[in-house]
Amino acid sequence: AQRVTQPEKLLSVFKGAPVELKCNYSYSGSPELFWYVQYSRQRLQLLLRHISRESIKGFTADLNKGETSFHLKKPFAQEEDSAMYYCALVEYGNKLVFGAGTILRVKS
Amino acid sequence: GAGVSQSPSNKVTEKGKDVELRCDPISGHTALYWYRQSLGQGLEFLIYFQGNSAPDKSGLPSDRFSAERTGGSVSTLTIQRTQQEDSAVYLCASSLPGTVWLYFGPGTRLTVT
Numbered sequence: 001a002q003r004v005t006q007p008e009k010l011l012s013v014f015k016g017a018p019v020e021l022k023c024n025y026s027y028s029g030s031p032e033l034f035w036y037v038q039y040s041r042q043r044l045q046l047l048l049r050h051i052s053r054e055s056i057k058g059f060t061a062d063l064n065k066g067e068t069s070f071h072l073k074k075p076f077a078q079e080e081d082s083a084m085y086y087c088a089l090v091e092y093g094n095k096l097v098f099g100a101g102t103i104l105r106v107k108s
Numbered sequence: 109g110a111g112v113s114q115s116p117s118n119k120v121t122e123k124g125k126d127v128e129l130r131c132d133p134i135s136g137h138t139a140l141y142w143y144r145q146s147l148g149q150g151l152e153f154l155i156y157f158q159g160n161s162a163p164d165k166s167g168l169p170s171d172r173f174s175a176e177r178t179g180g181s182v183s184t185l186t187i188q189r190t191q192q193e194d195s196a197v198y199l200c201a202s203s204l205p206g207t208v209w210l211y212f213g214p215g216t217r218l219t220v221t
Contacts, residue, residue, distance in 0.1 A: 044199065088151075095164050098143070098150055
């Protein structure tokens, strides 16, 4: 069963436009969620964690338990935001499962 | 300090051959994870280790896949009798005790011809 769903394989926006990368999850307990990012020719790296409620590189993500969502948002996209973004959920123990990923392309 | 390292970076093998992929985690990281990354499939969980034991092997696709970790450090992922569908990038990651903040290696790109 799919635990993390990222419905968009590709999201293309213009520079300066708002961005929302969607993530929905299925989990019966209290979820712990992350966003990871992979820039071109770089390693996959942590972007942000829901428990810290932080803003990294202008991105934020709010956990909505009612909608079981953890969408990633940024008000004004920049070209350097172009990358592959993965949403991830901690299952029992320390098992981290990822969604299929969304490619974000920011056009100039 | 050094990050997670993986070797080889690229591996081309013939169908039916066995391959071994190696991961060196960050020193002090007790948890180690293996994932498979392929187009359209995202990041597929394979196995993770806490120390030398693997509490969860549920992600291994078949009994052709096995992994071990020795000394709480280096891990080897072995694929026996490789098939074309095994072609993918195999990623290793490690984390500090009690966290799931994963540090990823550069991956091994496996191509089965």
